[in-house]
Amino acid sequence: MKNILDYSEKVEEALKNNQVVVALESTIIAHGFPYPENIELAMDLEKQAEESQVTPATIAIIDGRIKVGLNRDELEFIAKSKEVKKASLRDLSVLLAKGLNGATTVAATMKIAYLAGIDVFVTGGIGGVHHGAENTFDISADLKALSQYPIIVVCAGAKSVLDLAKTKEVLESKGVPILGYRTNKLPAFYIQDSGLKVDYRIEDGKEASEIIKVNRQLKNKNGILLTVPIPKEDELNQKEFNEIIERLTGEVTEHKIKGKAITPYLLDRIKDETKGESLKANISLVKNNLTVGIDVAKNLKG
Ligand code: PSU
Numbered sequence: 001m002k003n004i005l006d007y008s009e010k011v012e013e014a015l016k017n018n019q020v021v022v023a024l025e026s027t028i029i030a031h032g033f034p035y036p037e038n039i040e041l042a043m044d045l046e047k048q049a050e051e052s053q054v055t056p057a058t059i060a061i062i063d064g065r066i067k068v069g070l071n072r073d074e075l076e077f078i079a080k081s082k083e084v085k086k087a088s089l090r091d092l093s094v095l096l097a098k099g100l101n102g103a104t105t106v107a108a109t110m111k112i113a114y115l116a117g118i119d120v121f122v123t124g125g126i127g128g129v130h131h132g133a134e135n136t137f138d139i140s141a142d143l144k145a146l147s148q149y150p151i152i153v154v155c156a157g158a159k160s161v162l163d164l165a166k167t168k169e170v171l172e173s174k175g176v177p178i179l180g181y182r183t184n185k186l187p188a189f190y191i192q193d194s195g196l197k198v199d200y201r202i203e204d205g206k207e208a209s210e211i212i213k214v215n216r217q218l219k220n221k222n223g224i225l226l227t228v229p230i231p232k233e234d235e236l237n238q239k240e241f242n243e244i245i246e247r248l249t250g251e252v253t254e255h256k257i258k259g260k261a262i263t264p265y266l267l268d269r270i271k272d273e274t275k276g277e278s279l280k281a282n283i284s285l286v287k288n289n290l291t292v293g294i295d296v297a298k299n300l301k302g
């Protein structure tokens with residue numbers, strides 16, 4: 001796979017020496033956060049991993065090359081440039097062939113992490129089934145990727161703007177177990193409890209690593225979803241948040257916002273409506289997910 005993946009020196013070294021590596025996505029940097037909060041978060045995550053003796057591998061497409069591990073300039077570029085496309089599974093071959101730039105979603109990052117031999121991928125929230133999917137068919141390719149790349153994705157649940165009950169059903173159909181980190185309840189990104197249950201509760205990174213190992217022995221193609229609730233002190237007020245979501249879902253229909261533009265639009269509007277509180281919450285949950293992901297990744301090697 002050497003010919004299609006460009007590893008950063010650090011990531012190449014770490015993989016060669018069988019050290020612990022954690023994959024990170026870049027859509028969250030390019031389209032999930034405004035500048036400069038996005039570059040600050042990206043740098044904080046790199047630092048957090050390195051301080052735990054783990055090599056971070058942020059994944060993106062730059063000038064038609066798949067980058068596994070970004071340096072500071074490359075992170076800046078992804079954070080600032082308006083030329084960076086949101087890259088999911090369907091976009092990869094075209095962006096590579098045309099020599100374009102792309103920030104990889106959960107789906108595309110999973111695929112690349114798998115090709116690179118990285119088993120643990122940490123993000124904020126996954127995409128899923130949108131409300132009204134029975135009419136729009138808007139179901140994120142993240143769910144397809146979860147069914148076909150056998151790595152673990154550590155997240156704070158799916159975005160609360162999604163239809164979580166339907167998202168769960170699709171994951172079940174695709175054979176993807178949903179684990180709850182020290183919880184029985186499915187987290188809903190900005191909120192600890194969606195009101196739905198996870199499939200299984202686990203207590204620590206060791207348990208997660210054992211599940212990944214068995215998943216491999218079974219030669220399963222599917223990945224594993226580990227959901228971690230946002231730290232209590234940073235969660236948003238559920239009632240206020242539900243009201244905001246209801247309003248914004250109406251806006252999306254009214255302004256005819258469609259397809260891959262929906263998620264960035266909603267995130268941006270949620271930020272305004274919560275007066276920036278959602279940004280703080282988002283940063284907190286990603287860092288918390290990384291702490292858990294690092295634990296899982298270390299146990300996998302141990
Ligand atoms: N959730 C967030 N912020 C994000 C995303 C999800 O809170 O930026 C991104 C992730 O990269 C995810 C993608 O893979 O949105 C899903 O987009 P879509 O629904 O268009 O597949």
Ligand code: MN
Binds near residue numbers: 138139140141260
């Ligand atoms: Mn979509």
